[in-house]
Amino acid sequence: MNYAGRRTWPDKSKSWEYLGAAESIEDFALRFATDCSLDANTEFVVIEKAGAESDIQFFKVSRVAPYALMPAEPRVEGTQSAGQAPPPQLTSSHDIRKTLLANARFYLKVCFTAVAFFVSAAWLMHIFGLTK
Structure with missing residues (x-):
């Protein structure tokens, strides 16, 4: 053949x-x-x-x-062979900086929320006289 x-x-x-x-x-x-x-x-x-x-x-x-x-399975343009979307690729330093900045913002938001919670709890305990 x-x-x-x-x-x-x-x-x-x-x-x-x-x-x-x-x-x-x-x-x-x-x-x-x-x-x-x-x-x-x-x-x-x-x-x-x-x-x-x-x-x-x-x-x-x-x-x-x-x-x-x-x-092998035939590939379709824009997807992997199993029909799944390909994992995101960080191709430039700009993409990496954007990701790092987003992670830093998230970390700061979590820290600020925790500090705000403890400060407000301490203030409320002081107002209601629950501290000595």
């Missing part, structure tokens, strides 16, 4: 970058990963070039020495 393969993540190829024949789609996928020296966790798709009833499978490189593959 003839097959074609291309990377889908982290780099997304717009065209089929590897063509060839193999006995099975798994054999072709393993040869594609090996010949192109794909890194671990690289995801790619392989399609059987047999017309309208073509078999399509997604793979992920799970090990590189020696190469091993595992099935």
